[in-house]
Amino acid sequence: xxxxxxxxxxxxxxxxxxxxxxxxxxxxxxxxxxxxxxxxxxxxxxxxxxxxxxxxxxxxxxxxxxxxxxxxxxxxxxxxxxxxxxxxxxxxxxxxxxxxxxxxxxxxxxxxxxxxxxxxxxxxxxxxxxxxxxxxxxxxxxxxxxxxxxxxxxxxxxxxxxxxxxxxxxxxxxxxxxxxxxxxxxxxxxxxxxxxxxxxxxxxxxxxxxxxxxxxxxxxxxxxxxxxxxxxxxxxxxxxxxxxxxxxxxxxxxxxxxxxxxxxxxxxxxxxxxxxxxxxxxxxxxxxxxxxxxxxxxxxxxxxxxxxxxxxxxxxxxxxxxxxxxxxxxx
Amino acid sequence: xxxxxxxxxxxxxxxxxxxxxxxxxxxxxxxxxxxxxxxxxxxxxxxxxxxxxxxxxxxxxxxxxxxxxxxxxxxxxxxxxxxxxxxxxxxxxxxxxxxxxxxxxxxxxxxxxxxxxxxxxxxxxxxxxxxxxxxxxxxxxxxxxxxxxxxxxxxxxxxxxxxxxxxxxxxxxxxxxxxxxxxxxxxxxxxxxxxxxxxxxxxxxxxxxxxxxxxxxxxxxxxxxxxxxxxxxxxxxxxxxxxxxxxxxxxxxxxxxxxxxxxxxxxxxxxxxxxxxxxxxxxxxxxxxxxxxxxxxxxxxxxxxxxxxxxxxx
Numbered sequence: 001x002x003x004x005x006x007x008x009x010x011x012x013x014x015x016x017x018x019x020x021x022x023x024x025x026x027x028x029x030x031x032x033x034x035x036x037x038x039x040x041x042x043x044x045x046x047x048x049x050x051x052x053x054x055x056x057x058x059x060x061x062x063x064x065x066x067x068x069x070x071x072x073x074x075x076x077x078x079x080x081x082x083x084x085x086x087x088x089x090x091x092x093x094x095x096x097x098x099x100x101x102x103x104x105x106x107x108x109x110x111x112x113x114x115x116x117x118x119x120x121x122x123x124x125x126x127x128x129x130x131x132x133x134x135x136x137x138x139x140x141x142x143x144x145x146x147x148x149x150x151x152x153x154x155x156x157x158x159x160x161x162x163x164x165x166x167x168x169x170x171x172x173x174x175x176x177x178x179x180x181x182x183x184x185x186x187x188x189x190x191x192x193x194x195x196x197x198x199x200x201x202x203x204x205x206x207x208x209x210x211x212x213x214x215x216x217x218x219x220x221x222x223x224x225x226x227x228x229x230x231x232x233x234x235x236x237x238x239x240x241x242x243x244x245x246x247x248x249x250x251x252x253x254x255x256x257x258x259x260x261x262x263x264x265x266x267x268x269x270x271x272x273x274x275x276x277x278x279x280x281x282x283x284x285x286x287x288x289x290x291x292x293x294x295x296x297x298x299x300x301x302x303x304x305x306x307x308x309x310x311x312x313x314x315x316x317x318x319x320x321x322x323x324x325x326x327x328x329x330x331x
Numbered sequence: 332x333x334x335x336x337x338x339x340x341x342x343x344x345x346x347x348x349x350x351x352x353x354x355x356x357x358x359x360x361x362x363x364x365x366x367x368x369x370x371x372x373x374x375x376x377x378x379x380x381x382x383x384x385x386x387x388x389x390x391x392x393x394x395x396x397x398x399x400x401x402x403x404x405x406x407x408x409x410x411x412x413x414x415x416x417x418x419x420x421x422x423x424x425x426x427x428x429x430x431x432x433x434x435x436x437x438x439x440x441x442x443x444x445x446x447x448x449x450x451x452x453x454x455x456x457x458x459x460x461x462x463x464x465x466x467x468x469x470x471x472x473x474x475x476x477x478x479x480x481x482x483x484x485x486x487x488x489x490x491x492x493x494x495x496x497x498x499x500x501x502x503x504x505x506x507x508x509x510x511x512x513x514x515x516x517x518x519x520x521x522x523x524x525x526x527x528x529x530x531x532x533x534x535x536x537x538x539x540x541x542x543x544x545x546x547x548x549x550x551x552x553x554x555x556x557x558x559x560x561x562x563x564x565x566x567x568x569x570x571x572x573x574x575x576x577x578x579x580x581x582x583x584x585x586x587x588x589x590x591x592x593x594x595x596x597x598x599x600x601x602x603x604x605x606x607x608x609x610x611x612x613x614x615x616x617x618x619x620x621x622x623x624x625x626x627x628x629x630x631x632x633x634x635x636x637x638x639x640x641x642x643x644x645x
Contacts, residue, residue, distance in 0.1 A: 052548055072551040085549035089567045099553035102563070150553065 001063065002051055003028045003186040009058035011044050015032065017128065018044040018158035020060070020210035026154075026188060028063075031180050034190045036207030037233065042190045043208070046156050050079045050304035063153055073102075079156040083163070084139045086131035092118070092142055093127030099150040114190035120179075133295060134215035137168045148179075154186045161196065173200055194234045198222060206230050217303050223258070224325050236299070238262075243298045248273065253326035259288065261323035262300035264309070270318035277313050291317060339613045342601045387619035396613060406616040410624070415604070419624055422601040425516070426584035429523040430531075434522065437531040437576065438569070444532075445539035468526065472593050475522045479513035479594065486511075509596060532578035538572025539565075540634050574636050581632065585625035601625060612640035 006024035010017065019041045026032045034042040044222045047053040048060060049312045051072035060067040062077065076194045078099070086095050093114050094101075100110035110129075118124055121141035122186035131139060140160060145154055157176075177200050180187045191197050197204050198218040206221060206229075214226045228239050237256045245255045248271055266272045270290060275293030287308045300317060309315050352360040353360040389398050390405045411416060463471065477483050489498045492496070502508040502515065509515030542565065546630070550560040588602025601621055608618035 041364075050548075050552055071556075072548070073554050073556050077552075079552045081545050081549060083543075085543065085545040086550070087546060087564060098550070098555070098563070102439070102553060102555040102559045147586075158336065287430065 001028045002026065002061070003030070003063060004188065005061040006048075007044070007059040007061075009045075009048065009055045009060055010016045011041075011053055011140075012056045012166035013046060017210045019048065019055075022210075022212055026186060026203065028186055029184050030202060031177070031187045031202045032191065032244045033191060033201035033204045034207060035191055035194060035197040035204050035234070040162055041054050041210040042207045043158060044210075045236060046079075046158055046188065046190050049154065050077055050156055051075050055278060057075065059160035060251055075236055076150075076152055077154045077156060078150050079158065080140075080143045080147050080160045082158045084131075084159070085145040086146070088131055091127060091188075092123075092129050092134070093129065095131065096140060096149055097125075098146065101206070103150075113149055114145070117149040117244075120148070136163050137172070140164065140172065144176075144179075148183070148185075152185060152195070154188060155180075155185060157189045157290055159192070160192075169196075176200065198234070201239075206234060209234070224328065225256050228254055228327060229258075232324075238296075239297045241299070244294050245324075247294060248324075250321075250324060250326055255324050255326045256297070257319060259299040260286075260301040261319045262298070262301060262317050263319070264289075264315060265301070266307060266316055266318045269320065271321050271324070272316055273320040274314060274316045277309050277311050277315060278310065280308050282308075291315065293317070298299075332417050357636040367457055383619050385622050386615050389616045391614050392423035392618055398615060406620045409617055410620055415621075418599050418604050418621075421598065423521070423628060425520065427601070429520060429584045429608065432520070433524050433527060433580045434535075435475055436576060437528060437535055439572075441539055441569075441572075442565075444536045446544070460532050464529055467496055469589070471526060472522060475515050475518075475525065476594055479511070479518045479521070481511035481513070482595050483513070499512060501528050506579075513594055514596060514597060519591050522590050522594050523580075523587070526590065526638075527580040527583050528582065531576035534575035534579075535569055535572040538569045538575075543570045560630045571642055574642070577631070578629070582625060582629050585628065 002025050004024065004026040006022050009019060009022045009024075011019040022041070022045060024045075032047055036042045038229075044053060044156065045317045048055055049062070049067075051074075051208075053072060062075065067133070082306075087090075087098065090098070093111060096117050096269070097110040097112035100113060115124070115127060118126060121144050123138060123141050123145070126134070126138070126142075131142070134142065160176075161172050164172060172236070173196060176187070176189075189201065198221075198313060201218060203217055204217065204221050205215045208229045214221055216224075221234055223229060223239060225234060229240050231237040232256065237258050240253045240255045240257055242254060244306070247250045275291035275292050275298065278292050278297070279288060279289050279290040284304070286303050289300050289302050289308060291298050293302060298317070336492075386403070387406055388402050389400055390401050390403045391397070408460055410419065438458075444460075448456050478485055480486075486495075486498065489495050500514075501517065502511070507516045507520075509517070512518040512521070545616065546568070547560055548566045551557075555563065586602050588600065588606045592603055593598040601624060605618045605621045608614045608621060612618075
């Protein structure tokens with residue numbers, strides 16, 4: 001069943017087209033990511049699902065029911081806010097029990113459910129504290145528990161990991177993923193971090209300027225970007241100019257080529273070109289080497305086991321023809 | 332070495348030396364800045380308050396009219412005789428009603444200003460709220476006397492709307508009625524609300540301004556309808572502002588002696604009683620005892636507000 005359906009949905013703020021004719025169908029139980037830079041319309045899409053914004057055009061359905069004109073408090077959808085939005089005057093337990101309280105669930109029952117939800121996000125016994133006494137990561141878990149305790153049909157997450165440090169973020173990514181699997185709730189996740197979207201989502205919608213540039217599985221979006229924007233934004237792919245692509249014998253198109261698809265030296269069945277090393281940076285597991293070839297700047301990932309060529313050296317690079325993807329249009 | 336190229340430039344002159352000293356020992360500067368106001372507050376203000384308290388424990392000799400400087404609670408006992416206790420009760424009830432009504436009227440205005448007004452509208456809001464404070468309090472009160480008088484514009488409006496019967500019905504009510512609005516408790520109530528309104532609106536607006544908008548959204552997201560969001564989120568978070576505003580309206584009404592004198596029935600309020608006792612009657616101890624009443628009531632009020640958790644969101 002379709003959990004969330006967008007048909008030609010627009011949300012304009014005066015002359016600004018925050019969301020522009022978006023079509024979208026999110027399946028029940030799916031982990032769906034909306035990826036894009038700030039101002040691309042992904043958060044507005046999330047707010048349209050939550051009911052904080054009303055579309056200026058188009059049609060939205062949530063589990064087959066028309067969502068336009070339905071206020072947030074009558075939607076079986078819950079949000080984990082970017083800065084958590086915990087109520088500062090309530091204890092952690094009261095925060096988590098809030099949704100049940102306003103629905104009229106009895107005190108003993110709702111506090112028990114809140115306690116269980118806190119245990120689920122690994123914060124048992126934190127109920128008596130205030131939001132101000134918790135760390136960012138803990139607050140994030142409380143926000144998650146507060147949303148999940150209501151057993152929503154769809155959980156919306158607005159950059160929930162943005163404020164956490166790297167270690168915590170990686171840990172939370174795994175936990176969110178396993179939580180989503182065990183609960184079977186549809187997750188809609190907004191992020192500007194392509195790594196996060198690729199590692200967690202079943203499907204990704206890449207947003208730019210209020211429109212969906214590409215919608216597909218992480219592999220599709222990563223390996224076969226449809227537009228230059230997607231190639232550039234997802235995994236910092238090399239976008240090769242038409243001249244260069246033509247010189248390699250692929251016809252006159254823009255094309256994308258992943259840095260890790262390029263190796264130093266030649267091999268059987270590989271396309272090769274030569275260039276001059278202009279910069280290199282050590283990244284740990286690999287080094288990123290930038291090469292200038294035929295006027296194009298191309299980045300290659302060189303494994304740490306391979307010696308990094310010196311700056312200014314001329315090197316031969318090669319790739320498998322199937323790794324190069326030509327793109328329609330100049331965009 | 333040339334001064335322009337030196338890394339640590341030398342400060343010369345007495346002023347330079349002084350500011351360097353202050354920078355190294357910031358507490359000296361703090362001490363110098365705070366001493367004059369603290370002296371003022373401590374000696375002049377608290378000192379006179381203490382002198383007032385002391386007076387209330389003396390009594391007056393009924394025959395000679397002279398103050399008897401023996402420590403006694405007689406003056407306080409006098410507050411409890413019916414004619415005096417009525418004054419206290421009347422003032423406290425009026426102050427409480429004025430505070431409740433002010434809060435109810437001020438909240439929507441403050442809410443609009445904090446959450447919706449932007450740019451030009453915010454300026455208009457501030458002007459609208461502050462402008463009445465720029466004109467003299469007496470002018471405003473006398474203006475209200477004209478508005479509320481039997482021949483005033485309010486009576487005229489009621490007549491034009493064919494609602495004279497409503498006004499007459501209201502004025503014929505016991506206690507709150509009277510022969511016209513300007514000589515009834517209703518009139519006193521209206522003018523108190525008008526005159527203290529800015530002191531209620533501004534603290535509530537400041538409190539609401541600090542409530543992040545996403546808390547309202549979070550409440551709605553979790554299923555709270557607007558009434559529940561108000562009760563469980565907005566009101567508790569605005570409560571420190573409402574309490575701050577109510578301290579103004581409550582204590583100002585408790586102490587005011589001009590409004591009830593110009594507008595209202597001739598029955599006294601605490602402020603008028605103090606004025607009469609220390610002036611014409613020359614009974615300084617009783618005037619002092621009357622003055623202590625609002626202080627004690629405000630103390631009790633703040634203590635209760637704190638116990639109810641009104642300041643938890645601060």
